[in-house]
Amino acid sequence: MQLDTLVLRLALSAIFGGMVGLERERKNQAAGLRTHLLICLGATILMMLSIYMAQAFPGDAADPSRIAAQVVSGIGFLGAGAIVRMGLDIRGLTTAASIWVVAAIGLVTGAGMYAAAVIAVGIVLFALGILERISTKVFPKAVTRRLSLSGEGLQERVETIRGIIEDQRVEIHGMSIDYQVKKEGVTMHLDVLIPKDIPVNQLVVSLSDIPGVKRVNLEFHPGT
Template identity: 55%
Template sequence: MSINPELWQISNFDLTIRIILALLLGGLIGLEREWNNHAAGFRTHILVCVGSASIMLLSIYGFSAFVYEANVRTDPARLAAQVISGIGFLGAGAILRTGPTVSGLTTAASIWVVAAIGLSVGAGFYYAAILVTGLVLISLFLLNKWEKHMMWHRRTQEITLRIVDRPGSLGNIATLLGNHSIQIKNIHMEHEQGLMFSEDENIIKIRLTLQLLSADKLVDALDELTRLETVLAVDSGHISGSGKSGKGRAAFQKGKGINKAG
């Protein structure tokens, strides 16, 4: 079986072009993640893409000296396969769970795709790498906005309130939420053991499952809830999709006295 020596050789110029292209393509995707303040951003995506391209180049061209040995069989895809499976530890580190909300899945997927782009560039599969990069950017920028616009009416958000058990307290909360086009889908109430607001007023903990049209409407509603006299504390966990700076998580407790019973 004849061996083509040029197949296993690459010039320094071509190698440099591939590494720089991997840097640019990975950086474009990382820039979108950085812009939206995600855990894995600009530098992380560059490192993943450049590293993947380097490993692909090593897998194809790094062992060219052994190609002509009689008992050696080369497999250019072997190291690439390890990159695809091994990159998972970075993706797992980007996924966070806060109560019922899971975040970071898109960032984890973008890291995995960037690794594939780096492998494609390293193998000289330029058209596929550039095409995938363009599609990923369209998905992250345009489809993200479309998803938020189209799917918010199907999403729910859970919030926890601590309120003074007075007549009309829950009705005032429901009215306020309704004014912001927020619908209560489920409600769970329990008394706070050992805590009282006064001698004849108990404190109750309420968990509300809400259906809403906009994260910003929920943030505004929570701001108004904290100003109600009977609301002592509000905790919304993580509000995904909120465009208001610093209000992705709403947690507030008033400075009113809480008495321990007994």
């Protein structure tokens, strides 16, 4: 492989991986610019090594697809590391997918398939940016949160609390009640599915107006 071809493929690989990484960096993801750039660059190097091995050692023993196949399977470990559980939510699935596709972009760049790499980067950036905003507006997603109420006599007002929550199109997926015998207090924990178009302040105010309720807590977590 000529030096100019080698430099071109490595430079394009760094650019392609960096473009996707910048988008993830903008979303404050742990796997950002440097991670995506290095993954794409590493995949490109391994793909060029596969091509070199096939050319340097022709025959059945030199299979150019062998190293590429190992990259595809091995990148899953990095993707799994980007997926974390935060409370009741799962975060990092999109970043894990971007890591996987960046490795694929690195492979096609190393193989000299520049058009495929450019088109893939364009589609990835469209999916992570523009398509995300469109899907959020057209299909607002509901988010699972932990809702906690503390006070006195709440066990006698379970149906009232349930009615207020369900009247605002919030689904209850689970409920538990903690009794504090000595303090005569009760803490109620609910796992609720809240649509993004529902104003949570209104829900909190409605629950705070229930007689006996002294404290309302609704857990929040950062976005994807």
